[in-house]
Amino acid sequence: MKIPTLVVATLATSLSAEAAVVTITALDVRGTGVFGHDANVSSVTINGATPGTLTADPVNVRLTYSNLNLDGDATANDSVTFTLTAAGGGAAQRIWGQGIDTGFGNLNDVTMTVSAVSGTTTDSGQIIVFDGFTGANAGTGGDGIFANTVQINGTTVNLATTGSGFQFVVAGVDFAPTPAVLFDNSVGTGGSIVARSYDLQFSTIPEPSSLSLLALAGGLLASRRKR
Incomplete structure (x- = not known):
């Protein structure tokens, strides 16, 4: 039995159109937990234990982020669990109350x-995938006038306090989705310098049976065009 081209095309379009792309912005991760996302974040562990100051390389933060709409059905009932890892900072790398660093001021x-x-x-059973980081922020804190810089994926970010009591300032950079973010080459006149928050993009791919249907639809369309 021949499947009409119009039906196959509609099937393929409807399956792919369900997916959505969402960005979790400014996911503020510190040794004391994940902040600014109280209604969304649960089950936070750091290297398998409850949050707390930890000196380690790597540092693995495992968390679940809920209330997402990733199947395009206008209902924010999807959740994703993932591990955010900081690695490469060496023996002094730590996660603490201000963020992640490699020793105070570094x-x-x-x-x-x-x-x-x-x-x-939840509703369509599509698989949630990580597309990449789309931004990251560093921070500086201290009681004084400080001028610090750090490179985020090669772009220099300036961090400065004015000296009017204790301050914590944040600045960052945006970029196209990328699988990793490098914080490096920090330079400063005092105060802390930390990796503070991240923008994470997630999307979906059809669940396996839908993928098979899409492949079948594509093959039938290609065969139809050759006739």
Whole structure:
């Protein structure tokens, strides 16, 4: 039995159109937890334990982020679990109350990645995937006038305090989706320098049976065009 081209094309279009792309912006990760996303973040562990100051290389932050709409159905009921890893900073690398650094006033050779992504959309069963980082922020804190810089994926970010009591300032850079973020070449006149927050883009791919249907649809369309 021949399947009409119009039906096949509609099937392929409807399956792919369900997916959405979402960006979790400014995911503020510190040794004391994940901040600014209280209604969304749960089950946070750092190197398998409850949050707390930790000196280690790597540092693995495992968390679940909920209330996402990743299947395009206008209902924010999807969740994704993933691990955010800081690695490469060496023996002094730590996660603490201000963020991630390589010793107070230093942030060098720290690469952030995301791994162990798991989750499917609630209504359509599509597989949630990590597309990449689309931005990152560094921070400086202290009681004084400080001028610090750090490179984020090769772009220099300036961090400065004015000296009017304790201040914590944040600045960052945006970029096209990339699998990793490197914080390096920190230079400063005092105060802390830390990796503070990240923008993470997630999307979906059809669940396996839908992928098979899409492949079948594509093959039938190609065969139809050859006739």
